[in-house]
Amino acid sequence: MPPPENVFASAPPAPKATETLDSRVRRLTQILATSRQHTDTASGHDESAVAAALRDFSAVLPSVQQLTEETRSRVGAGDWDAGDVLAARLLLDTMTAALRSCRVVTDEKTARLREVHLVIRSGHRLVHHVAPPKSEA
16 A cells, blocks of 8 residues: 655655664554653643643644654655554544544633623623613713
């Protein structure tokens, strides 16, 4: 299965010479292990959903960068093998997790902005209801 050629905006780095599937899979395993360590050590006990989502997002970013580099390094290297497909799938899953974290933050902030809007609208109505009409001079 050939790799998608125009997925990346900039030119991919040159493929690493004499790399084996086994060495690439070991590197992917190391990326996942490092990501897991960052996620496990960064977890808090009494944090809000937004704080947890932001923490998770920041923990996932290095993995996204590393997996992107792994995938980019194989663009133009010929047909993709199982390691390339695995790297691309891990990148997709990692980006999905990062976007899910972003969605938690945006949903919470949207709900908060709606609450603020309702309070402002309620205050506006109260001011117009209580304020005496302007007299014409």
